[in-house]
Amino acid sequence: MSTAVFPGTFDPPTNGHLDIIGRAAAAFGEVIVAAGINQSKSRLFDPGERVEMLSELVAQYPNVRVGTFEGLLVDYCRAEGAGVIVKGLRSAADYDYELQMAHLNHAMTGVDTMFLPTRAENAFISSSWVKEIARLGGDVAAFVPPGVHARLLKKL
Ligand code: PNS
Numbered sequence: 138m139s140t141a142v143f144p145g146t147f148d149p150p151t152n153g154h155l156d157i158i159g160r161a162a163a164a165f166g167e168v169i170v171a172a173g174i175n176q177s178k179s180r181l182f183d184p185g186e187r188v189e190m191l192s193e194l195v196a197q198y199p200n201v202r203v204g205t206f207e208g209l210l211v212d213y214c215r216a217e218g219a220g221v222i223v224k225g226l227r228s229a230a231d232y233d234y235e236l237q238m239a240h241l242n243h244a245m246t247g248v249d250t251m252f253l254p255t256r257a258e259n260a261f262i263s264s265s266w267v268k269e270i271a272r273l274g275g276d277v278a279a280f281v282p283p284g285v286h287a288r289l290l291k292k293l
């Protein structure tokens with residue numbers, strides 16, 4: 138059974154993330170959605186909140202579970218026995234950035250990266266813009282799952 142890790146900050150999870158989770162669940166035996174919890178002052182949701190939101194989102198997929206990691210992603214993949222990292226790509230800018238990480242991750246441990254193009258309707262969504270729009274009073278209901286939207290409204 139092949140295990141893939143879908144890593145991210147997920148601060149917060151968006152419709153784009155949810156789409157990649159569903160498609161990865163269909164492609165791999167097991168998927169671990171792994172929230173990176175390296176320290177950063179700019180996080181809106183703490184690791185526990187991000188895990189809760191992700192757990193609600195993956196509940197519909199029996200072969201998907203949620204984890205957290207600190208430190209190098211490749212070390213987490215090795216510890217979990219995962220040979221593949223899954224990433225969503227929205228644009229050429231994402232590709233340039235992600236390609237370098239994919240090469241570095243492979244060079245370090247041999248873990249491979251598979252890219253999934255985001256669906257067109259999600260190609261312009263990012264957690265950071267969602268946070269900014271929500272902070273400034275904009276409506277982000279179309280960009281995030283309903284449970285995440287409710288938490289954003291509560292938080293802000
Ligand atoms: O959702 P994001 O912010 O694009 O996720 C980025 C993340 C967490 C996947 C990436 O920053 C990462 O893998 N961090 C772990 C630290 C690491 O392994 N760094 C070396 C990358 S070559």
